[in-house]
Amino acid sequence: MADDDPIHVMGAGLSGLAAAITLAKAGVEVHVHDIREDSGKRFDGDFQALENWSMDVDFFDQLRSWGYDPSEFKATEFKVVDLVHPDDKITKTQSPKTAYRIVERGTSHDTIDQGFKRMAIAAGVNLHYKSRVKEEDCQIIACGPKGTSAVAYGEIFHTRHPNHIAFQLNDKLAPGAYSYMIIIDGVGLICTCLWRKQKGSERFLNETIAWYQEHYPDIDMKPVKRVGGKGDFTINKNYFQDGRYYVGESGGLQDFMWGFGMRMAVWSGHLAAQDILGKCNYEKEVRKQLMPYVRTSVSNRFLMNRVGNRMFKFMCNSWVKSQSKKGDGLIWIGKLFRPKWYKTMLYYIVSPFMLKPDSKAMGRGVRRLPFRKAKKRDVWKQSENAQMVGERWNHVRRSGGNTSFDESSD
Numbered sequence: 001m002a003d004d005d006p007i008h009v010m011g012a013g014l015s016g017l018a019a020a021i022t023l024a025k026a027g028v029e030v031h032v033h034d035i036r037e038d039s040g041k042r043f044d045g046d047f048q049a050l051e052n053w054s055m056d057v058d059f060f061d062q063l064r065s066w067g068y069d070p071s072e073f074k075a076t077e078f079k080v081v082d083l084v085h086p087d088d089k090i091t092k093t094q095s096p097k098t099a100y101r102i103v104e105r106g107t108s109h110d111t112i113d114q115g116f117k118r119m120a121i122a123a124g125v126n127l128h129y130k131s132r133v134k135e136e137d138c139q140i141i142a143c144g145p146k147g148t149s150a151v152a153y154g155e156i157f158h159t160r161h162p163n164h165i166a167f168q169l170n171d172k173l174a175p176g177a178y179s180y181m182i183i184i185d186g187v188g189l190i191c192t193c194l195w196r197k198q199k200g201s202e203r204f205l206n207e208t209i210a211w212y213q214e215h216y217p218d219i220d221m222k223p224v225k226r227v228g229g230k231g232d233f234t235i236n237k238n239y240f241q242d243g244r245y246y247v248g249e250s251g252g253l254q255d256f257m258w259g260f261g262m263r264m265a266v267w268s269g270h271l272a273a274q275d276i277l278g279k280c281n282y283e284k285e286v287r288k289q290l291m292p293y294v295r296t297s298v299s300n301r302f303l304m305n306r307v308g309n310r311m312f313k314f315m316c317n318s319w320v321k322s323q324s325k326k327g328d329g330l331i332w333i334g335k336l337f338r339p340k341w342y343k344t345m346l347y348y349i350v351s352p353f354m355l356k357p358d359s360k361a362m363g364r365g366v367r368r369l370p371f372r373k374a375k376k377r378d379v380w381k382q383s384e385n386a387q388m389v390g391e392r393w394n395h396v397r398r399s400g401g402n403t404s405f406d407e408s409s410d
């Protein structure tokens with residue numbers, strides 16, 4: 001490539017736009033191509049959390065230091081969350097610091113996707129939507145998930161309930177994972193994540209919603225739409241190969257344990273651009289800055305795959321205990337996410353068995369976390385309340401309620 005050749009980016013999501021902004025600001029001609037009609041179209045108004053616990057530096061300070069402006073999108077800061085134990089006990093975890101920020105994904109004005117798009121336009125990036133390009137013709141591959149390792153389903157609703165967040169560890173409602181409820185400014189989302197492949201996966205969402213309705217009787221839900229998507233968790237032998245940078249979810253740069261990926265998406269996009277500008281070596285920096293977290297999360301996922309509600313209860317108790325001792329709920333969760341030598345060792349021992357080679361990865365040596373099989377305990381009869389939730393949704397759907405995610409985990 002000559003120095004003044006334009007850079008082509010495949011995917012106008014967070015990682016692709018982050019890379020493009022940094023490049024365009026440095027005067028490089030950048031073209032970003034996306035098969036969908038807009039940035040954020042992969043999502044449809046769902047809320048996601050920008051975690052702020054995995055390192056000491058605040059994520060928004062990181063964003064500013066990389067040249068991105070977090071005031072371009074709406075982010076609601078929270079310092080407290082209801083922690084729902086598997087036996088339905090609800091405790092509060094809190095922190096004097098910003099524990100996390102909730103952002104909206106999608107195509108409406110306030111979303112993080114549109115915020116990054118506005119920054120890209122201002123920097124002079126050329127955006128091409130509904131544009132199909134070949135991987136071979138691009139220098140940065142930022143097109144999100146290819147395979148499926150896990151899925152998440154949610155229902156968006158209107159409510160008069162004040163802003164509130166609840167996070168639930170419950171292996172029945174969210175096999176191998178967690179469910180959550182987020183309410184911001186009159187809009188709510190109840191979501192369940194499935195880390196095991198299920199038949200009739202909608203019943204998990206219906207049962208989860210029924211649970212929240214019972215335990216938060218004031219949420220007064222008026223369902224609007226159902227949203228969701230798949231997550232792809234991979235380890236790549238190379239992150240830069242044949243002249244191409246693999247960033248964000250395309251590079252598997254995500255938290256394998258619980259699916260947090262936005263921070264690493266922006267981070268890796270920025271690093272790829274820095275390499276193109278001659279300021280760092282992407283492969284080296286990904287291995288130094290991001291892989292320790294990814295490896296830790298693989299070990300965490302390995303352990304999560306082996307436990308059920310009894311261990312989830314133990315985790316909740318130790319979280320609460322740590323908070324009352326240290327006065328900060330972020331310390332316990334931060335420790336869980338931060339790299340440790342024994343988690344790195346565990347990673348090297350278990351990853352050859354846990355991850356399966358992806359034969360379609362153009363010789364990049366990609367190994368994927370497979371979507372695990374259901375367990376016997378995942379088969380149960382829906383409660384009457386959950387059936388009513390399902391019927392209520394069917395009624396909304398018949399009157400025009402949209403499901404943005406039709407790829408069920410069945």
Ligand SMILES: Cc1cc2nc3c(=O)[nH]c(=O)nc-3n(C[C@H](O)[C@H](O)[C@H](O)COP(=O)(O)OP(=O)(O)OC[C@H]3O[C@@H](n4cnc5c(N)ncnc54)[C@H](O)[C@@H]3O)c2cc1C
Binds near residue numbers: 011142230254
């Ligand atoms: C339901 C759900 C909930 C989540 N919740 C959280 C959360 O709370 N916190 C968190 O940090 N992370 C969360 N994640 C993960 C997070 O969304 C991803 O890690 C992040 O969006 C990855 O960014 P990316 O730039 O790699 O991909 P994206 O932001 O998804 O962008 C990829 C883009 O590539 C485009 N594209 C796809 N194929 C092609 C192609 N062939 N050619 C051109 N363009 C293409 C897509 O249209 C899309 O615009 C969640 C994921 C899901 C599915």
